[in-house]
Amino acid sequence: MSSTADRSSRPADPDEQLSAVDGLAQLSFLTIGLLERRAGEHRISVIQTRLLGVLRDRTPTMNELATLLGLDKSSATGLVDRAERRGLVTRVPSSSDRRVVLVQLTDAGRALVAEASAGFESDVGTLLERLSAPDRSLLVGLISRLLVADADANGVDLFPLA
Amino acid sequence: MSSTADRSSRPADPDEQLSAVDGLAQLSFLTIGLLERRAGEHRISVIQTRLLGVLRDRTPTMNELATLLGLDKSSATGLVDRAERRGLVTRVPSSSDRRVVLVQLTDAGRALVAEASAGFESDVGTLLERLSAPDRSLLVGLISRLLVADADANGVDLFPLA
DNA sequence: TATTGTTATACTCTATAACTATA
DNA sequence: TATAGTTATAGAGTATAACAATA
Numbered sequence: 001m002s003s004t005a006d007r008s009s010r011p012a013d014p015d016e017q018l019s020a021v022d023g024l025a026q027l028s029f030l031t032i033g034l035l036e037r038r039a040g041e042h043r044i045s046v047i048q049t050r051l052l053g054v055l056r057d058r059t060p061t062m063n064e065l066a067t068l069l070g071l072d073k074s075s076a077t078g079l080v081d082r083a084e085r086r087g088l089v090t091r092v093p094s095s096s097d098r099r100v101v102l103v104q105l106t107d108a109g110r111a112l113v114a115e116a117s118a119g120f121e122s123d124v125g126t127l128l129e130r131l132s133a134p135d136r137s138l139l140v141g142l143i144s145r146l147l148v149a150d151a152d153a154n155g156v157d158l159f160p161l162a
Numbered sequence: 163m164s165s166t167a168d169r170s171s172r173p174a175d176p177d178e179q180l181s182a183v184d185g186l187a188q189l190s191f192l193t194i195g196l197l198e199r200r201a202g203e204h205r206i207s208v209i210q211t212r213l214l215g216v217l218r219d220r221t222p223t224m225n226e227l228a229t230l231l232g233l234d235k236s237s238a239t240g241l242v243d244r245a246e247r248r249g250l251v252t253r254v255p256s257s258s259d260r261r262v263v264l265v266q267l268t269d270a271g272r273a274l275v276a277e278a279s280a281g282f283e284s285d286v287g288t289l290l291e292r293l294s295a296p297d298r299s300l301l302v303g304l305i306s307r308l309l310v311a312d313a314d315a316n317g318v319d320l321f322p323l324a
Numbered sequence: 325t326a327t328t329g330t331t332a333t334a335c336t337c338t339a340t341a342a343c344t345a346t347a
Numbered sequence: 348t349a350t351a352g353t354t355a356t357a358g359a360g361t362a363t364a365a366c367a368a369t370a
Contacts, residue, residue, distance in 0.1 A: 071360090082358095082360090
């Protein structure tokens, strides 16, 4: 968040070392930006992409879905409404509890999320190719360990992207 | 984006290694989530925080602001409207071109962004403390080099967080 | 009574197109 | 004519509170 965070309107100093905060923030915005761009190719938002991603290996209730995405249940209703209107998901009544609604990916939704994921993975691959192979695997390993350690410390509560 | 991305609804495997895509995506959502939470303490959004951050060392025109934030100029108008209504920024007429409007941080806006930044920096610090000191500086260095290399490859176009 | 999901409402955020005022 | 900024409009996304149906 310091002034060095903005390299787009100031001459770059090649030896400049980004602070931990700046680096992490910029990398995060860059990564989400890549996802946003790929999602945009399919005319959907990041949160819709996350919705579809969550449904790839699950058929959760509305309530579970809201928890998975960190949303209020009324927000989940609207999100699923819009996805359903576009034929990407369907609502299925639960057979055991007539209050409950299950949310399921349609074939169209599954196809869409597969394409968007492939594009995003390609983008991340391109990004990581900026580093040498050893550096790359070092970075990926460190990130992995950081996330696992943080999840453990917090009783597991990572953001499910997909 | 693979199924391993969701560790919140599945038993954790301590030896599980996250893929590059999953790791980067999760780390990014986690980081932006931290920022979102700190911004929320001050009842402002991430984009409002970025607006204030950009203004910390600049007094751009509306047009420049829109470019810096990657928004349409009409979106910038609304963003600044809402920030101005809350006393966080002010519009200042340009003395050289009467069409131009400059956007400036108020003292209240400066105070708010300072607090939110401090909180966010503390959060990032806490997160990084999950790693040992050597691993931490290794990670920060790798991220920094990755961002610099990517900016160079793309003709410098990193996301300015602040 | 408690829970599940929806609805009503209000706001932020975003873009497109049309507009005003300056240059 | 071209540029800077605003306005009008439409839609997505979000939360809070009230509600209906079911448990």
